[in-house]
Amino acid sequence: MQPEPNQTIADPACGTGGFFLSAYDYLVENHQLNKKQKAFLKHDTFMGNEIVANTRRLCLMNMFLHNIGEIDGDSAISGNDSLVAPPATTVDMILANPPFGKKSSMTFTNEDGEQEKDELTYNRQDFWATTSNKQLNFVQHICSMLKSTGRAAVVVPDNVLFEGGAGETVRKTLMERADLHTILRLPTGIFYAQGVKANVIFFDAKPASKEPWTKKVWVYDFRTNVHMTLKTKRLVKSDFDEFIKCYQADDRSKRTESVERWKAFDYETLMARDKTNLDVFWLKDDSLEDTENLPAPEILAQEIVEQLEAALAEFRAVEDVLAVDK
Numbered sequence: 202m203q204p205e206p207n208q209t210i211a212d213p214a215c216g217t218g219g220f221f222l223s224a225y226d227y228l229v230e231n232h233q234l235n236k237k238q239k240a241f242l243k244h245d246t247f248m249g250n251e252i253v254a255n256t257r258r259l260c261l262m263n264m265f266l267h268n269i270g271e272i273d274g275d276s277a278i279s280g281n282d283s284l285v286a287p288p289a290t291t292v293d294m295i296l297a298n299p300p301f302g303k304k305s306s307m308t309f310t311n312e313d314g315e316q317e318k319d320e321l322t323y324n325r326q327d328f329w330a331t332t333s334n335k336q337l338n339f340v341q342h343i344c345s346m347l348k349s350t351g352r353a354a355v356v357v358p359d360n361v362l363f364e365g366g367a368g369e370t371v372r373k374t375l376m377e378r379a380d381l382h383t384i385l386r387l388p389t390g391i392f393y394a395q396g397v398k399a400n401v402i403f404f405d406a407k408p409a410s411k412e413p414w415t416k417k418v419w420v421y422d423f424r425t426n427v428h429m430t431l432k433t434k435r436l437v438k439s440d441f442d443e444f445i446k447c448y449q450a451d452d453r454s455k456r457t458e459s460v461e462r463w464k465a466f467d468y469e470t471l472m473a474r475d476k477t478n479l480d481v482f483w484l485k486d487d488s489l490e491d492t493e494n495l496p497a498p499e500i501l502a503q504e505i506v507e508q509l510e511a512a513l514a515e516f517r518a519v520e521d522v523l524a525v526d527k
Contacts (some may be wrong), residue, residue: 202354203450204228206238208246208293211346213283213339214247218260220296225267243269248292250283284323284338292346299339301397329374334365336360340402341370344379347406359398362480369476376415376468376477379406382453384479385444386424389507391436397511398406400426415468418479421447422462425484430503 204224212220228234228242238342247269251257260278264270270277286295322333328341336357343353361368362384375381409416421444429436447463449455458464466481474481 202294202296202352203231204294206234207241209355210247210296211292212295212297213342213346214297215260215278216256216298216300218249218263218278220264220298220404221260221269222267224294224296225269235374235514238376243275244271245384247468248277248279248290250281252280254280261284264521270462283295283341284325284335287327288342288346291351293348293351293354295343295351295353297339297343297353299336301336301399312368315352321378330367330370333344334360334367337364337367337371340375344375344406349406349408350407352401352404353406354401356399356401359400359480361402362400362473363478365476367380367495372477372479375404375471376418376471377413378409379407380414381415381418382415384418384481385421385447386422386482388424388429388436391429414466417464418481419447419456420464420481422482422484423462425462425486427483430507432503436515 204227205226207491209316210221210224215221228246230237232235234242247264249260251260257278257280261276264277265272280431286325300364301443320458322331323338324331325341328338330337330341332338340355340357341362343355347353362372371426379405381402383401385401385403387399389398392499423440423444428434443460443462447460461484463481464481471477471479472483
């Protein structure tokens with residue numbers, strides 16, 4: 202993402218501030234900052250939200266230890282739910298990993314003194330679709346947070362790329378109003394939790410236009426035939442060297458289909474797919490046809506455990522929804 206001095210950077214679900222600290226380190230290591238730029242980096246660059254009180258305190262501590270903000274000054278991290286209302290200000294860049302989970306809900310006590318859950322939806326005028334899907338709401342909110350020249354990199358689960366209904370509306374509108382130029386398909390279960398399939402979507406905000414801004418979406422498939430686990434074979438930064446080279450951050454017009462994992466899809470092709478499905482893949486899974494290419498037994502066992510745990514989590518989410526419907 203290559204942040205620049207004097208740019209504002211936000212994360213609407215910032216956790217302990219990992220993205221802020223990485224951006225801070227990048228700015229310090231890659232730029233000779235003058236006095237004004239250092240002051241801006243310390244006081245005005247970062248802003249975020251974190252609704253879990255203890256996590257927010259850890260974030261503030263981490264930032265203070267990195268010389269970001271003042272211990273007794275105005276806090277750059279709000280404890281409010283970022284999805285409740287439109288943003289008060291817009292920013293240059295958003296780096297975010299919104300919380301995973303199918304539905305948003307709130308717990309309340311009924312007239313009999315029993316705890317009940319109710320689906321939580323955000324009826325905002327600036328949202329393109331009303332839904333209780335947290336990730337879809339975060340994608341919409343992040344778009345509203347960006348300046349017309351802003352850029353975003355957001356970690357999302359697979360359902361954001363293929364879910365129908367509100368999901369289809371969000372994907373179509375995103376491609377029309379912003380330039381969704383890159384999708385990075387991550388290996389299963391290595392980013393957020395066991396069995397979870399995640400992606401990083403990269404898009405640039407644009408001013409209002411009658412024509413769609415997305416012309417071509419580049420997809421890097423770092424999932425097919427990639428076997429990694431949280432314990433035995435962890436993801437490391439060097440694993441992304443090929444993707445970073447393909448990404449061409451300095452000039453995206455220089456992108457070419459130079460490796461088999463890197464492929465471009467034009468806007469018309471994606472819009473013609475059922476439900477505007479952006480969960481695109483084209484590589485053959487070798488393990489489905491050639492048993493000699495299967496990973497080691499311990500990795501297979503770990504993957505099976507992760508898939509079963511993910512399935513169990515999905516069933517529990519369905520159970521929660523059914524309980525709400527009653």
